[in-house]
Structure formats: C-alpha cells, structure tokens
Amino acid sequence: MGSPAMARILLLSNGHGEDLSGALLAQELQQQGHNVQALPLVGLGSAYQKAGVPLLGRSHEFSTGGIGYTSLRGRLTEIAQGQVLYLLRRLIRLMRHRRRFDLILVVGDVIPVIAAWLSQRPVATYLVAYSSHYEGTLRLPWPCAALLKSRRFKAVYSRDQRTAEDLSRQLQRPVSFLGNPFMDSVLTADTPPPSSTPRIGLLPGSRRPELEQNLQLLLRLIELLPNTVRCNVDLALVPSLDDDSLRRLSERCGWHLKNGVLEREGAWGINVRRGAFRAVLQHSDLVIGMAGTAIEQAVGLAKPVLQLPGQGPQFTAAFAEAQRRLLGPTVFCADGESGSREALEEQRSWPWLCWIVRDGILTCNSNAKRRPNGASGTLVEAREWRQPFAHCLHECAA
Structure with missing residues (x-):
C-alpha cells in the first residue's frame, strides 16, 4: 500500500450532484498531496474535468442521467440505449485497475457502494443520496446496509446529523456528518x-x-x-x-x-x-x-x-x-x-x-x-468540511 502522505485514491460517483461533491473532495485531497482519479459511473463527469481531476477511462452520457431505475420506462430506455452494458464496462474497468488504488471514495448511493465492495479495496463512503429526514428512519436499499457494516468500509459519512445518528444505530458503527461539499460552489459572494x-x-x-x-x-x-x-x-x-x-x-x-x-x-x-x-x-x-x-x-x-x-x-x-x-x-x-x-x-x-x-x-x-440554515436546517449546518474530510480520508488510506 502506498504511503499515507501520498495515497492513491479513486473517486466513485453516480450522478451530476454526486460528481460535483466528488470533484470538490478530489481537489482538497490533491492539495493534501494525494494522487486522485475519478470514475463517474454515469454522465460525462464534467465536474471532475472542470476541477482538473483525471478520469479513469472515457465517459459517456445517457438521456436518463443514470436514474432510469426509478421507473419501468426509464429501465427500458437504459436497456435500449446500452446504459446497462456501459455500467458493466465501467465496473470491469474498476476491477482491472483496482490494485492501483489505496482507497476507493464513494460519493452516491447503493450502486457505487456495491461496486466499491466488489473491488475488495478499502472504502470510505459519503452517502449524499440518503437522508433520515425523508421518513424519520432511513431504510437503506438492499444490500447497502450489509455492505456498509463490512470491514472493507473504513468510514461512512452522511449528509446531515440526523442521518449520522440514525445510521450509527442501525449499522452499529460510527457514521459521521462533516458537512456538505456541494454547497461550496454557491457560497462565494x-x-x-x-x-x-x-x-x-x-x-x-x-x-x-x-x-x-x-x-x-x-x-x-x-x-x-x-x-x-x-x-x-x-x-x-x-x-x-x-x-x-x-x-x-x-x-x-x-x-x-x-x-x-x-x-x-x-x-x-x-x-x-x-x-x-x-x-x-x-x-x-x-x-x-x-x-x-x-x-x-x-x-x-x-x-x-x-x-x-x-x-x-x-x-x-x-x-x-x-x-x-x-x-x-x-x-x-x-x-x-x-x-x-x-x-x-x-x-x-x-x-x-x-x-x-x-x-x-x-x-x-x-x-x-430568519432560518440560518435555509428552510429547515436539514441541508446545511455551519461546518467546515475540508479539514475533517481530508483528515479522515488520510487515516483511511493509511
């Protein structure tokens, strides 16, 4: 495994918003001296390219944006356009290059979680797609919870404090809320x-x-x-x-x-x-x-x-x-x-x-x-995510 001072980290994300957060995390990790690449599972990964983060292989965009699984029509569209085969090719690419990386950093939902688990590499996960504010208690899709409990997952991060507390109880392991990188791009006056x-x-x-x-x-x-x-x-x-x-x-x-x-x-x-x-x-x-x-x-x-x-x-x-x-x-x-x-x-x-x-x-x-954190305070809390995220990921890659 590479030195923790210069770890090789792969960002694995599956969506436009996920790519945005992943690109911001990647930039911070690069500034800390790590060697970072990205593998967007859907879309072009434009956020990574704009941030100067190299991609692992060529990317392609489909009309469903990677979320066709939310409807029968979307599933059929993805099959017709070849997106399922494209995703399989991305997973094969991950398997081929997995040993080049000391840590896989997932930004997204159950799909990249499964992919990262299959890689058999150490994993850290930022579950930006899930929140306990939806229904009070988060019901993770199968087999997400079982995978997050495994020893391969060195750290799990949530998008808000309530979700961190809920998942810590469910998974019987620490889940941390360190902030939301996707807000950085709109906070500069x-x-x-x-x-x-x-x-x-x-x-x-x-x-x-x-x-x-x-x-x-x-x-x-x-x-x-x-x-x-x-x-x-x-x-x-x-x-x-x-x-x-x-x-x-x-x-x-x-x-x-x-x-x-x-x-x-x-x-x-x-x-x-x-x-x-x-x-x-x-x-x-x-x-x-x-x-x-x-x-x-x-x-x-x-x-x-x-x-x-x-x-x-x-x-x-x-x-x-x-x-x-x-x-x-x-x-x-x-x-x-x-x-x-x-x-x-x-x-x-x-x-x-x-x-x-x-x-x-x-x-x-x-x-x-009048509400300092927007409508309900569920989205953004006054936290500086850069240093805590970078420190935690540094420890995961060690």
Missing part, C-alpha cells in the same frame, strides 16, 4: 445586480433531454404570471443547450430568442444566463426549479422554492414530494399532473401565482432568511 427589482430564478435542470422538457413547462408557467408587476426572470442554463437548440425549442412554444433574452408578447422577458448558476441562485428572491442538487443549494441559501414536477426521469411528482420532506416548509409544489400541459393551462386562476408575484417573493424570502 457574487457581484449583485444593479437593479433592486425582485428576481425569479428558473432552474430547469442539467440532464438532456429532460432539460428541454422541463424548460418548455417553465416557459408555459411564465406565460401565466401577470406581467403587471415589475420582475426580472433569469434562466440558469447549462452550456450544452446552445443558442441554436434553445431558439428551436423556444419557438415551438411561441417564444423568441433575441440578444440573450427570451421574449413573448404579453410575458416577462427571460434573461438567458449560461455559466452563471451561482449568481442566479444568490440574487433570486424566488426560485422555480425542476432539479435535484440545485434546489438543495437554493434552500441552503435560504431561498424560497416553487417546484414544478415534470415527466422525468428525475424530477417527477414522487421525487418532488420526497424533496419537500427533506428540505422543509419553504419548498412549495404546483398542483396538477406531472408534466401536463393541460394542467398548466387549466390553472390560470391559481391563487398562488398572483400571490407569489404580488407579495410572495418578499414575504417568503424574509421568512426563509
């Missing part, structure tokens, strides 16, 4: 906009083609909002949806892209912001979102959030409901069938629409900001 006009931030997500479906629903929702009140609307968009694709999509919905602004007669203009997610989030008085990690980050910044469930595979009504249980009382959800155009069009008299625009932005925002 950004330059405030020149105007004090209330702002709404739109978060359609990052996975395509779900991103396009979500964006169409958000555009239809903005059409319903009364434009008699002054308000700025900012759309946080990933670079992968370029102007040509955005123009075609928006024109199908009756919108037009002009000089970086989506316009439609009788509706608010929407400012298209690429690469400005942090600024959009920090300066929004209300967030309307169809995303996972991004909404958690919004609540961590004490922003009121309105969910708009879509057709999935990720941001469905079931996902949104679970997210509300986790994040607390400043997360609201639109009524109606998930992803239904008719549901939006039939709800032109929604009382909460007018309330949000007239009074709700400032009222919700002031209430949320």
